[in-house]
Amino acid sequence: MVQLTQGPDAAVEGNPTADAHYEHPHPRKGFFTDTSICIGCKACEVACKEWNRNPVDSDYTLSNSSFDNSEGLGADTWRHVAFVEQDRQRVEEARESGRALVSLGMPTLRAPGGGTGGADAGAIRPSARTGARSGPLDGPIDAGLVGGLQAGPDMGGLDVLSSLGSAVDSSAVDITPPDTPEFRWLMSSDVCKHCTNAGCLDVCPTGALFRTEHGTVVVQDDVCNGCGTCVAGCPFGVIERRKDGIAQPKTDRSPAPGVHAEKPSKADKAEKADKAEKPKKNKNSGVAQKCTLCYDRMTDGQTPACAQACPTTSIRYGEREDMVVSAQERVAQLHAQGRTEARLYGANPKDGVGGTGSVFLLLDEPEVYGLPPDPRVPTRDLPRMYARAGIAMAGMVAAAGLAFLGGGRR
Amino acid sequence: MTTSEFDSYRPPEEPRRRRRRDRPDGHEKAGGREQGNRRHRSGLAPSTSDGGREMAMVPEPQFSTTASDSYYGRPIVKAPPWDERVAAYLVCGGIAGGSSLLAFGAQLTGRDVLRRNTRITALAAAGVGAVALVADLGRPERFYNMMRTVKLSSPMSLGSWVLAGFSTGAGVAAAADVDRMLGEKLPLGPLRGMLRAVEAPAGGLAALLGAPLAGYTAVLLSDTAMPTWNDAKDDLPFVFVSSASIAASGIAMITTPVRQTAPARALAVLGVVADVVATRYMEARMDPVAVEPLETGRPGMLMKWSERLAIAGGIGTLLGGRHRVVAAVSGAALVTASAFTRFGVFYAGKDSAQDPRFTVEPQKRRLAARRRAGITDDSITTVR
Numbered sequence: 001m002v003q004l005t006q007g008p009d010a011a012v013e014g015n016p017t018a019d020a021h022y023e024h025p026h027p028r029k030g031f032f033t034d035t036s037i038c039i040g041c042k043a044c045e046v047a048c049k050e051w052n053r054n055p056v057d058s059d060y061t062l063s064n065s066s067f068d069n070s071e072g073l074g075a076d077t078w079r080h081v082a083f084v085e086q087d088r089q090r091v092e093e094a095r096e097s098g099r100a101l102v103s104l105g106m107p108t109l110r111a112p113g114g115g116t117g118g119a120d121a122g123a124i125r126p127s128a129r130t131g132a133r134s135g136p137l138d139g140p141i142d143a144g145l146v147g148g149l150q151a152g153p154d155m156g157g158l159d160v161l162s163s164l165g166s167a168v169d170s171s172a173v174d175i176t177p178p179d180t181p182e183f184r185w186l187m188s189s190d191v192c193k194h195c196t197n198a199g200c201l202d203v204c205p206t207g208a209l210f211r212t213e214h215g216t217v218v219v220q221d222d223v224c225n226g227c228g229t230c231v232a233g234c235p236f237g238v239i240e241r242r243k244d245g246i247a248q249p250k251t252d253r254s255p256a257p258g259v260h261a262e263k264p265s266k267a268d269k270a271e272k273a274d275k276a277e278k279p280k281k282n283k284n285s286g287v288a289q290k291c292t293l294c295y296d297r298m299t300d301g302q303t304p305a306c307a308q309a310c311p312t313t314s315i316r317y318g319e320r321e322d323m324v325v326s327a328q329e330r331v332a333q334l335h336a337q338g339r340t341e342a343r344l345y346g347a348n349p350k351d352g353v354g355g356t357g358s359v360f361l362l363l364d365e366p367e368v369y370g371l372p373p374d375p376r377v378p379t380r381d382l383p384r385m386y387a388r389a390g391i392a393m394a395g396m397v398a399a400a401g402l403a404f405l406g407g408g409r410r
Numbered sequence: 411m412t413t414s415e416f417d418s419y420r421p422p423e424e425p426r427r428r429r430r431r432d433r434p435d436g437h438e439k440a441g442g443r444e445q446g447n448r449r450h451r452s453g454l455a456p457s458t459s460d461g462g463r464e465m466a467m468v469p470e471p472q473f474s475t476t477a478s479d480s481y482y483g484r485p486i487v488k489a490p491p492w493d494e495r496v497a498a499y500l501v502c503g504g505i506a507g508g509s510s511l512l513a514f515g516a517q518l519t520g521r522d523v524l525r526r527n528t529r530i531t532a533l534a535a536a537g538v539g540a541v542a543l544v545a546d547l548g549r550p551e552r553f554y555n556m557m558r559t560v561k562l563s564s565p566m567s568l569g570s571w572v573l574a575g576f577s578t579g580a581g582v583a584a585a586a587d588v589d590r591m592l593g594e595k596l597p598l599g600p601l602r603g604m605l606r607a608v609e610a611p612a613g614g615l616a617a618l619l620g621a622p623l624a625g626y627t628a629v630l631l632s633d634t635a636m637p638t639w640n641d642a643k644d645d646l647p648f649v650f651v652s653s654a655s656i657a658a659s660g661i662a663m664i665t666t667p668v669r670q671t672a673p674a675r676a677l678a679v680l681g682v683v684a685d686v687v688a689t690r691y692m693e694a695r696m697d698p699v700a701v702e703p704l705e706t707g708r709p710g711m712l713m714k715w716s717e718r719l720a721i722a723g724g725i726g727t728l729l730g731g732r733h734r735v736v737a738a739v740s741g742a743a744l745v746t747a748s749a750f751t752r753f754g755v756f757y758a759g760k761d762s763a764q765d766p767r768f769t770v771e772p773q774k775r776r777l778a779a780r781r782r783a784g785i786t787d788d789s790i791t792t793v794r
Contacts, residue, residue, distance in 0.1 A: 065482040072484055082481060101793045104786045203633060205567035206555040225555045226548015229566045232490035232634035237763075241491045241548050286548030328794055335793065344792045351790035366791060367770045370481030374773035375790060378633045378640055379563050385629045385643050392628070392647035393621035396655055397511065399684070403676035404515040 015320075016196045016354070020211040028215030029298060030320035030357035031307065032327045033189055035369075036334060036342060038314040040067060040081055040187035047309035048079040051294065055242075066185075072370065073190055075240035078291035079306045082369050084186040091184055094341035094364040101343055102335070188369050189315055191306070192217070192238045192291035193346060194357030195377065200230035200239045200290075202379035208288070215320065216293040216357060226286040235353065235375035239290040293357070320357055327359050339363075345371060352376030479774075480766040487635045489763035495542040497756040500627050501657065501749045502539030503573070504650065506532045507624030508658025508677075510580055514617030515673055517610065524674065525613075526587040527665040528658070532616060533584035536577045536623075543573075565630040572622045579615030582608055624654030631759055637769050638762035639755070641700035645692035646755070652688050653748040655681030656720060660744030663727070663737045675731040678744055682724030686717055689751070697772040703758040712754030719747035 017025040048054070057076035063069045066083035073080045086094075194216045201209045201217050208224035211217060219239075230239050294304035302308075307317035316323060324347050334342035341363045346356030352375050366373050480486075490496075509532035516525035544553045557574065561567040586609035589596050598605065628650040632643035639646070659678035663671050693701050703709055723743030730736030762768040777789060 063482075068482075074488075084481070098793065101789075101791060104781065199635060202563040203566060205559075205561060205564045205570060206552075207559045207561065208555070223552075223555055224549070225552035226491075227556070227566060228491040228546075228548065229564070229630075229634075231488050232636055232639075232763075235487065235635040237486050237488040237635075240488055288548075331793055342793075344794075346790055348788070348790060348792045350788045352788070353790070356790075362791075365479070367479045367486070367766070367774075368481065370484055370486055370766070372486050372769055372773055373791070374777040375635075376773075378635055381643060382563060382565075382629075382633055385632050385647075388644055389625050389629045389647035392651045393625045395648070395684075396508075396621040396624060396651035399655060399680045400508075400511040400515060400673075400677055403673040403680060404519055406673075406676050 015215055016198075016211055017213060017215050020213075022213045024213070026213045026215075028320040028357065029293065029318070030194060030215070030323050030359060031191060031293070031304075032316045032318075032323035032359045032361070033191065034314050034316070034327070034330055034361045035186065035188035036330075036339075036361060036363055037312045038081070038187040038189055039312055040083055040185075041311060042070075042081050043309040043311060044079040044189050044306035044315055045070060045077070045081055047305040048291075049077075051297070051305035052078065052292070054078065054289075073192070073236075073238050073240075073290075075242035075289040078191065078289075080190045082186070082188045082190060084188075084364070084368055085183065086186065086364070087183050088181060090364075091181075091341070094368075095339070097365055098335075098340040098343050102340065184363075186363055186369070188360070188362065189306070189310075190369065190371070191358050192293070193236055193353070194291075194293055196349065196354030196356070197377045197380065198353070199233035199235055199377045199379060200288075202377065202382075203229045203233035205229060212295055212298075214293070214295075214298055216295065216298075217290075218292045218295050219288050219290060221284045221287050221289070224287040226288065228288070230288050233378060235372055235377060239288050242285050242287055242289045320359070323359050327361055330361055334361075352380070479770050483766065485764055486766045486769040487637070487763050489636065489760040490634070491548070492546060492756075492760075494753075495546040497753045499539040499542045499546075500650075500752040500756060502535040502542065503627055504624045504654030504748055504752065505657045505661060505745070506535035506539065506576065506580065507620040507622070508654040509535065509661065510576065510613075510616035510620035510623075512658055512662055512674055512677070513583065514613050514620075516670070517613050519673075521670040521673075524662060524666050524670040526591060528662055529580065529584040529587050529613065529616075531658070531661050531665065532580040532620075533577070536573065536580055540573060540577060565626055565633050569623075569626045569630055572619050572626055576616055576619040576623045579612045579617075579619065582612035583616055586612075621651060625651045631755065634759070635769075636759040636763050637700045637772060638696075638703045639759035641696045641772065642692055642704075642755075645688060645695060648688040649685065649692055649751065649755070652681050652685035653716075653751040656685055656723070656744040657748030659727075660723065660741035660748070663731070663741030664745075668732050668734050668737050671731075671737065675727050675737070678727045678731075678740075679724055682720045682727075682744070685720050685747070685751070689713070689717065697775070699771045699775075700762065700768055703761040703768065704754065707761065709754040709756075709758035709761060712750045712757065716747045716750035716754060719743045719750065723747060 015025065015028045017028065054076045057070070057074055061069070063071050065071075066085055068081065068083045070077050070080050198209075198211075198217045201211060204224075205227060206223055206225055208220045209217060209230060210220060226241055228241050231241055294302070294306075297304055303317050307315045316326065327344050327347055331342045331344055334340075343362055345360040345362050345366055346353075347359050349355040354377070360371075362369060362371075509528040513525050513528035513532060516522075516528060544550050547553055556567065556570040559567065560571060582605070586605050589598065589602065589605065594602065596602075625647045628646040629643075631639040632646050634640060642649075655677050659674040659681060662674035663678065666674070693704060696704075704713055720743075723740045726736055726740030726743065731740065780786075780788065
């Protein structure tokens, strides 16, 4: 906790639990959100709200931005599905910008061999680069892509893909996104990135934010005093202070057509006023809130609510290493199909936040989805900031000294 | 004519729109719009006045081609939930820090009135600032959680400790002077001797923590993802310590007779020069997009007037500082200038979170610059 910043070494190792000095670190857990197979059903949003009992964050209004009415991540919305409508020109641009990434000679990110996972991790992982060949999925569909989901103990009948996989020949399952030449509709489920070098965690003055043994970042709601520094510290705009945290079901409805609204009786009015006076306050009002990657479920070995609810396995959960591998295979596969707009977001341990625990496969530039194109954890520059401030403070003392010396005795 | 009771739920009919011509670059050819319009033109439903014509139940599709570098223009980063109380704390911290330096100087050079007034100013400003800071918390009753840990990676944590230490020193020093001012009538008993003994070291402690108190808030603001604050990280501390110097000097010139304020006037003039130069230098070095919030709108106005007031106050101090009234007016101008600077910087950073342009454009630019320089392995976007 007293360590100033996590150096690049920590970033390269990929598991930030080492910085937190856990005696028994677990493998780092994370999400892989494959936006190419997201259908925008918002099951993740609903499951997240329900499991975490998050209050409504606004009145029920339409935001006039496609099917997106939850607007963005915040204190009360920890999963957010973005909807982007694009025309052909934009598709072409996205394809071009993705192709440009290839020719840049990006680093080849291989999973660190012989890491923590050892033999069993290798067993889950499908043979490298099978997806690089074009054609239907063969290898990844059974193990790699749903590896995280199969780990969940109580998937039961919900485990669509694996049941499909057993019933139907896997080559029959086509998860190629439909190629519509005229336009496309992008959907992407956004979530806290659980950064390797987390800005929110670094700047938290109370220690309310902490690194869990699974490498995720979680707020202790009974410690946080709502100073709001973490809100500004997050380069992704994820964490937010919960305003009032009042969760009230809507009771008023406009009358049905043809029915005249009954004038509320005095007793009704009094009852309503009574209810309105004492809205049930959520216990976490005034406290910073964000995705916990379902820490409570995770400690019981369960899959986070959003990943479990996702019907298309667009959201996968598992060890981060495996997530990155399946993400890399998926992007190679899409590129082999000529869909060069596909790219990964957050898989690079050398980026400004040391890589993210939640890895995304995007089909356009990050800013199109409301993600920053080059995020950088502010604390990375903190030593320099302290140094500059030290010089400035010394200057101030010197100026004061000079004023008294120059001002003489009188 | 209404034929069904459900018709009252229909939106009001808008006048028929012709094809929009606002996209000259051929975007209209793309997507379903062309087809939709063709259908309209084929005269599928001629317009009649009896409500029987075809009515679009959904608005025409609009592709997000115009705003391709943001998501519906929504902010990417979130502004901290700080309101004017935090801005007021920034001002108070500067006043308190600068005053403690003046008080220590006065203590060493035997300027009794200046020492007393600046000590009381330091304590009052620190007290008001601390209260404002606590009141701005989401859970004010848990403010003491700041004191449960020391965290070097958190400027807020260090700042809390600086403020606590400073307040202790400034409080003891000011208590001694207040006791003296009241003719030692306070029922202190044997504590008075102790107070006298620790008075000087306490003033020293406050002076030691004075510059950090005045300047750490610059780091607090810069150590965020707010584009304007973060981009000012190299020079904002200089702006803040300068503005703290002029604020503390200004207050001293208001409260204290001119015969003892010569050092305060000297510090004020030095501070004005440093403030104007540092602010201009900072703005010149910032990203041309990230600096915009500092130069436009409400923060732009505040920064502009801050500079004017600082220069006016500096000239007044230099020319008429030995005149009591001129000194007080100049001092007031300087304090206001300092407050404007801090409020301006505060608002500019919060504003810079509201428009995704301030986040996206500088980031894309620095990414492109790194790629041009041959660094291609540190992008968050990869294809492998």
